[in-house]
Amino acid sequence: MRTVDWVVFLLFIAYVVWDGMRRASTSKDLEGYYAGGRQIPWWAAGLSIMATQASAITVIGTTGQGHDGGVGFVQVYFGLPFAMILLCIFLVPLYRSRAILTPYEYLEERFSPLTRALANLVFLASRCLALGVVIYAPSVALSAMIGIETTTATFVIGTLTTIYTMVGGVAAVVWTDVKQMTVIILGLLFVCWLLLSDLFTHFSFGQILDLAGAAGKLNAVDVVPAATELVPRTHAAVEAAAESGAATQPSFWENKYNLWSGVLGGLFLHLSYFGCDHSQAQRLLTSKDARSSRLSLLLSAFAKVPMQVFVLFLGVLMWLSYSVNGQPLHFKSVHQERATSPEFATAVAEVKQSFDLAIVERRDLMLRLAALPDGPTSNPELLRDYQDAVAEVDALRRDARLAVILPDSEGKKKDETDRNDIFCRFILDQLPPIVLGLVIAAIFAAAMSSIDSVLNALSAATIVDHYRRWIRPQCSEAHALRAGRFVTLFWGLVATLMATFFGKGGSVIELINRVGSFFYGSLLGIFALALFVPRAGRLAGPAGLVAGMAAVLAVHFTVKVEFLWYNVIGCVAVLVVGGLVALVEPRRR
Amino acid sequence: MASADAPTPDDDRTDQPPPLGSWARMYLLVAVLAIGVMFALWLIAATYNIRMPD
Structure with a gap:
């Protein structure tokens, strides 16, 4: 990186940290710290929702995905707009008609303290473990780009994000996310302009589509998946077939990206992620009223699929550019x-x-x-x-x-795989001074924007659902706020240390992350049970939640099924078991 | 259980009407646009994409 790029990069990062820290003035109490005083404009909350989801690894990994596999990955997001509509109809009124700071508070009111504690622990465990990856993965790419040690990059990203989140609370999260999202979009638009202006010297737009399509890279909608067998294969059968040398055909459930897994599996995934995962659901509580919360969700519903197509198509354009101009043997x-x-x-x-x-x-x-x-x-x-x-x-x-x-x-x-290095290699080789610094800052910003939300959400879930509920129920606002800041620092340190020490064991941390995603369906199921099974009471809630997680684990260890379907399985299992328990337990009053 | 010092519920604080006059219309617009985008993507895939041989 040239000196001027370093200057731009460091200035932007310094600005983000300063901007986050000055939001401390709006965090005078728990409501200010965890809900922004319910004064965040809908468009800022909406951009923050998008920025949290667009982690650094999404920016660099999704373009790599487009480069290698085409735009088929976009199908994962097909259920998102419908999920947002359902959240607006069912969950926003539920959250906004109560003075709650985490969604799990509602579960205590509806079921029991045990259900709240269980759901909260599921969130804390899965998010904390996943956060290590969110810090480590971009650190690897960024350290290679700017020529510093991965451990240093991990430490810098973790520390800076923890500092401004600890001081500024959720207002810092949202307002830094807005700037970070703006820089991400500008950076990607510039890369797009650069790629198109180069490719147009060789091809027309029609030829670009022809060539990308002929290489199978415009596989945007797969209505008839390659595998249509509906009976899933067991791990035992696959292993036995492999040992005997006989080939077996994968089932429909193993096909990662197609219209059906995207619309149905994606619907459940996004319902759970945006509605029941506090790192996202928190934003629904920060705007001034239910109308603003709905609008912030609908912003994502409008923009997410086109944005994802755009980022994936950038990867395809990058592939065309490398194909026509020559490419390196290694990207990493x-x-x-x-x-x-x-x-x-x-x-x-x-x-x-x-x-x-x-x-x-x-x-x-x-x-x-x-x-x-x-x-x-x-x-x-x-x-x-x-x-x-x-x-x-x-x-x-x-x-x-x-x-x-x-x-x-x-x-x-x-x-x-070097999928995450393709975008990095391209911008290092192709971008002019200043712009390179800004785009690297954008990637850095994308990493921070995903981490800050999770840190604040982990802190809120710890303080509101545990500390203030069980340990110090009578503590003052000032005491709770101090504890909240301390807990943010604690989670920041835990996540940074996890990323630093366990990051190198990539397969271990990936496994942890995958196991974390097993719980999303069950989390959604418990909210669905609360809403749609009025009979379900004290026993049905925890029984359903445990059964949902057990069902996903049982499926994982017996048959081969892609992750998106776990969300459907977990949710359905909670509803079935919770519904059955509701039939035998005493009626709720 | 709600937080001890939490503010009053704010669902009824809304004084502005929903965009397009009603939320139902807004949701319909989002759904129609989403389906439109998916249809456009399907059209592009059907017109240009050729599956690579296994």
């Missing part, structure tokens, strides 16, 4: 360094030779395909050659990654 800095070391140089040189030929051939076929007046399908032979060339380059990239990886104790090499 650490892979590039290893490739030059004597230990790996010979193996890499072999792959490099084939790779150089393959990218020239892909470019040649791309230009020939673009020149067809009636589109790629008018010459099936050329189209097949082009698709083969695209697949060949992808295979050689994988070989190149494996060539710089040492085998594990069993002699196997585990591929280290």
Whole structure:
């Protein structure tokens, strides 16, 4: 990074921290600290909701997703607009007609203190564990980009975010999110302009769509998934088939991105995330009334899918740009360094030779395909050659990654994907001074905007649902506020230390994160039970919650099912078990 | 249980009408736009996308 980029980067980060800290004046009591005094404008709360979801790894990982796999990932968000409408109808009135600071307070009123405590613990555990990844993952990419140690980047991101969140409370979270979201959007728009202005010197917009589509990158809606078998495969059957050498077809439930998993699984995921996860639901409590809360949700409903398409399409444009202008063999800095070391140089040189030929051939076929007046399908032979060339380059990239990886104790090499490094490599190589500093600041900002919300939400859930409920019910506002700030600092330290010490064991922390996502469906189920099963009382709530989590874990360990469906399974299990218990337990008064 | 010193519920503090006159219309607009975006994406995929061979 050049000096001028460092200056822009540091100035922006300093501004964000200062802007967050000056919000301390609005955090004079718990309501100010955790609900912004209920005075946040709807558009700011809406942008903050979007910024929290758009973590740094979303910005760099989603463009990488578009580059490698096309725009199919957008289907995960198809259920989001409908989830927002349902939240506006059912949950916003519920939250805004009560003077609550966390959604779990409502569960005590509706079921019992045990249900509130259980739901709260589910939130605290899953979010705290996931926060380590939210800090660590962008730290890896950012450390490579700006040339500092990953541990230093983790420490800097964690510490700065903790400081301004601790001092400024949720007002700091929201108002820094607004600035961060603005910089993210401006940065991405500039990258888009840069890519299009380069590609338009080679192709028209129609040709861009033809070439991306011919490489399978415009798979935006998959109505008929590749796998249609409705009976899920058990892990035991898959292992047995693998041992005997027989191949079995994946079931419909293993298909990650298609219209059905996106609309239905995505609907449940987003209902739970935006309605029942306090790191997002908190924003519904910060605006001045129910109208503002609804509008802030509907802003995301309008903007999220188009924004996600835009970010994924940027990745596709990046792929086209690399295809026509040439691309590096490795995107990851650490892979590039290893490739030059004597230990790996010979193996890499072999792959490099084939790779150089393959990218020239892909470019040649791309230009020939673009020149067809009636589109790629008018010459099936050329189209097949082009698709083969695209697949060949992808295979050689994988070989190149494996060539710089040492085998594990069993002699196997585990591929280290470089999906998160494609965007970083592109901006480092292509962006002009100042803009580069601003875009890196945007990525940094995206990391901070996801962390700050979770820190404040963890603090609120600890103080409101535990400390003030069970430990010091009679404590003064000033005491509770001091405790809230201390707890924010505590969670910040825990998350930073987790990211620092456990981050390197990538598979461990990924497992923790995946296990955390198991609970979302159950969390949604308990709110659905509260709303739609009036008979459900003290026993049905906790029984349903435990059954929902048990059902998801049982499914996870027996059959192969993609994560989005876990949300549906958890929610349905809570409703079924909670409903059955409600039939036998004494009626609520 | 609500917080001890929490403020009064604010659902009824709203004095501005919903955009478009009613929330039902607003939700309908969001749903129609969402379906429209999905349809446009399907149209693009159906027109341009060609599945890569396995």
